[in-house]
Amino acid sequence: AQSVAxxxxxxxxxxxxxxxxxxxxxxSGNPYLFWxxxxxxxxxxxxxxxxxxxNLVKGSxxxxxxxxxxxxxxxxxxxSALVSDxxxxxxxxxxxxxxxSYQLTFGKGTKLSVIP
Amino acid sequence: DTEVTQTPKHLVMGMTxxxxxxxxxxxxxxxxxxxxxxxxxxxxxxxxxxxxxxxxNESVPSRFSxxxxxxxxLNLHLHALQPEDSALYLCASSQGKGQGGLxxxxxxGPGTRLTVL
Numbered sequence: 001a002q003s004v005a006x007x008x009x010x011x012x013x014x015x016x017x018x019x020x021x022x023x024x025x026x027x028s029g030n031p032y033l034f035w036x037x038x039x040x041x042x043x044x045x046x047x048x049x050x051x052x053x054x055n056l057v058k059g060s061x062x063x064x065x066x067x068x069x070x071x072x073x074x075x076x077x078x079x080s081a082l083v084s085d086x087x088x089x090x091x092x093x094x095x096x097x098x099x100x101s102y103q104l105t106f107g108k109g110t111k112l113s114v115i116p
Numbered sequence: 117d118t119e120v121t122q123t124p125k126h127l128v129m130g131m132t133x134x135x136x137x138x139x140x141x142x143x144x145x146x147x148x149x150x151x152x153x154x155x156x157x158x159x160x161x162x163x164x165x166x167x168x169x170x171x172x173n174e175s176v177p178s179r180f181s182x183x184x185x186x187x188x189x190l191n192l193h194l195h196a197l198q199p200e201d202s203a204l205y206l207c208a209s210s211q212g213k214g215q216g217g218l219x220x221x222x223x224x225g226p227g228t229r230l231t232v233l
Contacts, residue, residue: 034221043120043206043224044159051219090158102147102213103172104222106158 006107021076023091032094120225139190139207146212
């Protein structure tokens with residue numbers, strides 16, 4: 001089974017500083033990796049995905065992620081954090097469940113707090 | 117239209133009540149999902165519909181009954197729930213297998229906050 005791990009429950013960063021939210025993966029075959037963000041009492045919003053190609057993936061709201069095959073990592077990054085980036089971030093891996101269905105397996109989530 | 121809508125936003129029900137959650141999308145997606153999410157935890161997959169057929173049931177208790185009346189609608193019927201079923205219920209959709217679904221993200225609705233008394 002595919003899995004992802006987010007080693008940090010919480011990340012604190014000062015506004016204007018670069019931020020990194022970590023994710024490592026374990027898959028058999030090619031990894032299809034995603035990042036989602038969740039604001040309080042809201043659904044999940046898609047940020048970016050890695051399917052194939054360039055190891056640096058650019059996404060919404062200025063976020064990007066670096067895919068590293070040798071380290072089996074897919075860390076989320078942003079050059080300059082905003083207070084409004086404070087939210088819960090989930091890394092996820094796409095898994096094929098048979099019967100024509102796919103599912104997402106999520107990491108436990110990392111709470112990002114950007115301090116003014 | 118890239119939106120998944122869910123109704124109601126909030127629902128409070130007793131353990132003997134019957135209620136339904138509704139989800140709708142008009143993106144032409146042929147895969148739809150129900151998730152349950154407890155506070156500060158990742159979403160847990162409950163059901164997957166692929167081309168209007170139930171393809172995954174993650175050992176969910178029978179007091180939860182999904183229904184996919186057509187390719188745009190997904191319902192979750194609730195009956196005799198327990199207080200521990202209180203959670204945020206999320207619906208999502210994505211392109212199906214025949215639509216290149218392996219490579220495409222899921223779109224999530226805002227969720228229904230369910231409280232069981």
